[in-house]
Amino acid sequence: MSAGIEVSPTALASGNAATERFRERGVRRGDPPTSPRRISEIVNEVLHGIHDAIRRHKVTYTEYQAVKDWLISVGENGEWPLFMDVFLEHVVEEVAHEHRQGSQGTIEGPYYLPGQKTLPSHSALPMREDERGTRFVFTGQVLGLEGEPVPFARLDLWHADNDGYYSGFAPGIPEGNLRGVIVTDEHGKFAITTILPAPYQIPTDGAVGALIRSAEWSPWRPAHLHLIVSKLGYFPLTTQLYFRDGQWLDNDIAQATKPELILDVAPNPVGVLETHYDFTLDPVQP
Numbered sequence: 001m002s003a004g005i006e007v008s009p010t011a012l013a014s015g016n017a018a019t020e021r022f023r024e025r026g027v028r029r030g031d032p033p034t035s036p037r038r039i040s041e042i043v044n045e046v047l048h049g050i051h052d053a054i055r056r057h058k059v060t061y062t063e064y065q066a067v068k069d070w071l072i073s074v075g076e077n078g079e080w081p082l083f084m085d086v087f088l089e090h091v092v093e094e095v096a097h098e099h100r101q102g103s104q105g106t107i108e109g110p111y112y113l114p115g116q117k118t119l120p121s122h123s124a125l126p127m128r129e130d131e132r133g134t135r136f137v138f139t140g141q142v143l144g145l146e147g148e149p150v151p152f153a154r155l156d157l158w159h160a161d162n163d164g165y166y167s168g169f170a171p172g173i174p175e176g177n178l179r180g181v182i183v184t185d186e187h188g189k190f191a192i193t194t195i196l197p198a199p200y201q202i203p204t205d206g207a208v209g210a211l212i213r214s215a216e217w218s219p220w221r222p223a224h225l226h227l228i229v230s231k232l233g234y235f236p237l238t239t240q241l242y243f244r245d246g247q248w249l250d251n252d253i254a255q256a257t258k259p260e261l262i263l264d265v266a267p268n269p270v271g272v273l274e275t276h277y278d279f280t281l282d283p284v285q286p
């Protein structure tokens with residue numbers, strides 16, 4: 001890579017990386033086991049939905065074969081994590097957390113990497129010496145449902161860079177860049193210095209990109225921070241925070257925005273851009 005030339009991640013590279021990382025972590029098995037009856041009912045309902053659409057739109061053999069071809073390409077590029085997390089995860093998240101009383105969650109997406117560097121409560125995310133982008137300080141506190149501080153909670157934070165690319169999934173970005181696990185202080189408080197991420201575009205050169213283009217949908221997600229906030233005795237909160245007036249906030253391809261998740265960033269009394277957000281965690285035993 002020569003200096004100044006942008007290297008964009010291809011669907012193939014980011015898709016295959018997302019697939020490999022997903023496979024390394026494995027499927028989390030905390031829920032009651034799926035039964036044959038449940039599998040039969042759900043899969044039948046999905047298939048009937050597809051059958052209905054074929055009948056109502058009189059889907060042709062050409063279209064049927066094009067879909068087969070497309071499905072094969074999604075797999076070949078490793079794009080299933082991208083497809084699933086962009087088009088389906090928001091509803092799984094909605095169902096999973098419908099009884100949550102604390103802060104709103106939203107989708108995790110395909111770009112989480114566990115095992116990042118642990119950082120003190122007041123620190124900067126790892127970034128390149130010449131990291132481009134607007135610096136800001138993200139302050140807040142982790143609380144329980146009664147407003148009690150949650151000391152030494154963990155904020156696993158990751159976000160895209162000034163070009164909308166994630167370390168670990170795009171070429172040329174150092175490992176662990178703009179990723180870290182911040183441990184709050186004894187009052188649950190934190191202050192993290194990082195840069196404003198750019199909006200994220202679904203890779204346009206792969207099968208998912210081809211679908212988005214063919215349907216004339218928008219391939220964008222608004223700029224966002226990803227977080228998993230956790231502490232023993234509380235349900236972990238997987239969420240994202242967005243930026244007031246950010247582009248694509250009202251047209252997120254992943255449908256993962258919520259009004260409660262929008263940050264206001266403004267200069268603080270000493271002229272540094274700052275935003276504040278408090279997280280409320282649901283206890284495991286209420």
Ligand code: DHB
Nearest residue numbers: 082083085086109110200
């Ligand atoms: C996808 C990427 C993201 O950064 C995200 O937050 C959600 C989904 C995706 O490409 O599927």
Ligand code: FE
Nearest residue numbers: 109111200226
């Ligand atoms: Fe993301």
